[in-house]
Amino acid sequence: MPVPKGTTSNISCLTSSTPGDVCTKFGVELGVPGYEGAAPHFLVLSREKKLIVAIEKLMETWGLPESSSSYALQFENGFFVTEGNRVSGVENGSVLRLTHSPALVVSQVIALLEENRGYSRLEELAPDPTFIYELLKVKGEAHLFRLILEDKTESSSLPSLLNSLFIIMTKDRSWWENNVETLFSRDILLKIHSHLITSTHEPLLIPSFKILITLIPLHYSLSFEIISIPDVLRYLKTDHTPIQRLSIAMINALFKNGSAADRRTIKKEMENQKARQLIVDHIINNPSKHTKEMNHELYLLQTLLLNQLKERMLTPVASQDQSALEKIKELRKRAFNTQSLDTPNTQPRTHRYNLDYKKLGFKNDVDPTQDFRETPPGTLALDLMYSFCNHHVDQYRKLILENSCRGDEHDCPFASASIELVKLIVGIVRIGEEPLLDQDRYYPMFFTHDNPLEEFFSICILHLNKTWQEMRATTEDFSKVMDVTREQINISLANVPSTLEEFKRRLKSYGEVQKAWAEEAKLRGEREGKAVDELKKIILPDIHDLVRRQRLNYICEGTQFPKYKEKSGRYVYVKLSPNHKTLCYGDWNEDGSTPPIEKLESKIQVSELKDLIFASSSQFSNSNNSTSSLSSATSRSKNRDSLEQLSFSIYTENGKSLDLVAPSQMSFDYWTDAINALLGRPLTSAEARRDTDKILSMEIKLKLLDIEGLVIPEEEPEIPPSPTDYDFEFQA
Structure with a gap:
């Protein structure tokens, strides 16, 4: 196809007349197949202007056919630009690419899959949430399941197909959670599990393991029935660390989601297969296997095995x-x-x-x-x-x-x-x-x-x-x-x-x-004398202020909190405005990305904050004014005790609250410290005490370096009496 007219590099300014309008300056390359050779275009686009305006301008510049709905902008990493990610993703100096729209790309990929082709293209596009949304909208997952069941896919392409399915499952987990039982039939699970029995090919085993591990908590009864523990445990003998780690991760997933009877069955099977000795011989005794991910799986397995004793521990004789x-x-x-x-x-x-x-x-x-x-x-x-x-x-x-x-x-x-x-x-x-x-x-x-x-x-x-x-x-x-x-x-x-x-x-x-x-x-005594105590009193306010500022900076970056409500998105993102005056929050399900503060539409003014309540307090559980149902959700959870330890509510003067469950203990400590700081209260978390003690200890050591070896008296030395006269001053 000939290169369209308008191939010289030019500039378009798409701005608004609003005072203080924020504009982004970026370049765009033409990436539509068949239109190679067109010169790049430079755009100045107002944030108030929709992306469709820029696309229409580019179509006009390059003389592209069809409607604007057939085209979209892409980042350099291949992800589609949307109104939701443009503010955080498109920066001054970015280079974007104009290509076919997500819906059109999905139809092209499905057409390739119908011809038993396009697996690498599918794997390339799968991480993009926009592509996944369009794929699921037209029931594209059915084509993936059909290809898995028909077993016509070439062995070299099957890993790409399975890896694409896994990526799509994890990128839009909430959709799969609601549809898993209707989508994943026994035949599909058996087919994926068969790779664990018959294959030794690592690129095929890894996505098979990952898909089954993801399905265990969503479709446990069928997963437990199909997955063969001996076939999983035999991979502990392999030399491939990722496969060994995934085999332990699968046992952990079965353990964590199973009933007491199922856990006893798994433990018995592990004993029969001498899993403990296999772990020692092939993993623990091999330092090259000690990755952070492997150590975490071994920690989980250790905890889950020891927790088998919980029932006995909590049962009186x-x-x-x-x-x-x-x-x-x-x-x-x-x-x-x-x-x-x-x-x-x-x-x-x-x-x-x-x-x-x-x-x-x-x-x-x-x-x-x-x-x-x-x-x-x-x-x-x-x-x-x-x-x-x-x-x-x-x-x-x-x-x-x-x-x-x-x-x-x-x-x-x-x-x-x-x-x-x-x-x-x-x-x-x-x-x-x-x-x-x-x-x-x-x-x-x-x-x-x-x-x-x-x-x-x-x-x-x-x-x-x-x-x-x-x-x-x-x-x-x-x-x-x-x-x-x-x-x-x-x-x-x-x-x-x-x-x-x-x-x-x-x-x-x-x-x-x-x-x-x-x-x-003895060391504590040297550091806790009266003089040192006075020094601590002088230093402590600055340290408290430093820790307080660090906590506020932390929540300004924001945190993605998991939700525990049945009918909602998976995550809510909360952050403090840079001027420390507003808490902004809203649904945000894009893993690994930070939403711009403009996207968090719900707001709480710091001046309206009234109280911070933890889940363990009676106020938390008895409150009737909460805007979310964390209490009931937590009680339904198997991990209720763990969730309660990480749960807190931020109350406002009008009686409303924002109920949150922190993703980790550190996040819980940092957020509760920060809210206490905004309320003008002392920081009470264990993490704050540790940070304060650590900084204080270091500051004291630095202050005492100059007098090392000297004995600090308990009492202040007496001031000597004044001289009888000051003639020595004149003599000098």
């Missing part, structure tokens, strides 16, 4: 629980089989049993089940005590006899200490808590044993007993011993031990902990 009674009897029997069972019956058996339970350290020697009524640790404490006595018989018996036969006040009460230790352990390793979204620190030692928590407890209870003896503690020192034990465990875990044996070796003695505490106290 009932007085008539026969299984629990048998375990308690076994604790007594293994400890006192010679003293209690073989002793002549000179006193009532019940009385002898009570004495034995008292020696074991139970508070209630008449009915020991009462000691396990508190939750946590509930039944879990009894389970771990029983495991210790069952798998470490000699060490258990030695521990009991050493403490029960001395008859002095320095006996360590095994049962009471164990129950308190289990309560301590579940807090440290976060049993029962939802996984953190941004955490990638896990403990490899928990993958090195078939029953890691049982073995972990056994090591800790033996070390607790050793610490008790080193401290020559009595029952009055119980809380002190537990404080030392907590410190010992935390210090050892801080080194991220690879095995339980390494954890055991790194446990500090009481003397080492005491020495570390003494040095810390």
Whole structure:
């Protein structure tokens, strides 16, 4: 086709007469196939003018046929320019391209797919939300499903087809969530899953894994029925790190979304396939596999496996629980089989049993089940005590006899200490808590044993007993011993031990902990004298102001908050205006992009702010004036406790509120700090305290550098008396 007229480079100014009109200056190249060779065009476009005005001007300049609805502008990355993204995307100096409209491009792609072609073109366009919208509007996804089922696609093109489907699913997730059960039939899932069974081709496996992982929470029952756990776990042996990570991610998704019975089935299957050993041999022992993404999946798996104990942890032992009674009897029997069972019956058996339970350290020697009524640790404490006595018989018996036969006040009460230790352990390793979204620190030692928590407890209870003896503690020192034990465990875990044996070796003695505490106290004393306290009072206001300004700058950048309402978009974007006078918010579902403040149409004036309320407070749950239904949505969620920890409401003077659920703990702390700052209140989050303490400590160190080695007196030195005369001044 010949090059159209008007091929010389020229300039068009499309502005308005409005005072203060904002214009954008950018270049446009002609990218319509068949019209190569046209000179670029320079546009000055007012923000008040619609894009269609610019397109019509370009069509006139280049002499293009058809109507303006057949053309659109594209960014350099291939995404279509829309009225929604032009303000944030089109900057002065940008170079755009005039091409066919999204609707026309979609029809062209579908035509290519009908001929079993165009897979790379589809994959290239799939990340663009505008293209996805047009594709779904004409039910283009049906063509993708047909191609997957017909199995006529060449093996070299199938990865592009599946990857395009995955990208489209993730870019418009809310649409798929509402239509998943009607779109994804059993046949389609079976077809995609078949690639995990028959293929070893990484480019094909990766999108297959990703599609199935995305579908698990949306279509769980069918996914759980179709996905073969052994076929997933065998990929742990591969050398390809992305495939290994995705296999663990799939197990995590099944674990997280399954019922208690399903989780037990998955755990049993993992044990049968020796998944733990595969993870250790092929991932943990290979440093090249330790990517941030892999570590996060291992952290999730560790958390989900440990959370299998949550039910036991939150279940108190009932007085008539026969299984629990048998375990308690076994604790007594293994400890006192010679003293209690073989002793002549000179006193009532019940009385002898009570004495034995008292020696074991139970508070209630008449009915020991009462000691396990508190939750946590509930039944879990009894389970771990029983495991210790069952798998470490000699060490258990030695521990009991050493403490029960001395008859002095320095006996360590095994049962009471164990129950308190289990309560301590579940807090440290976060049993029962939802996984953190941004955490990638896990403990490899928990993958090195078939029953890691049982073995972990056994090591800790033996070390607790050793610490008790080193401290020559009595029952009055119980809380002190537990404080030392907590410190010992935390210090050892801080080194991220690879095995339980390494954890055991790194446990500090009481003397080492005491020495570390003494040095810390000495250092703290040097920094907390009267003079240093006065210095802190001078420095602190500036630090508080610095942290406050940082928080306000953070919310000026804005945050994308997930929604938890059934009939709405996925996200709401909230940001503070640069002048700190207005909170702007609105729906925004484009991942990874920041909306211009003009696009956030809902506004709250800072001058109208009244209060900040957290989800944990009764005010939050009892409020009737809230403009959103977070409370009811949260109660429907499986992650209610986790959501409540990240939920807060911003109230205005007129009684309305903006209810938000932060995407992470850091975001929650920063936003609540910033709102408190706008309300003129102190910053109360743990993150604010950490930042303040860190900056204050650094400032104090810098201030004290010049007097290092000098002793700072507690009292101000006395001012010497005035001289008798000032003749020396004149003599000088």
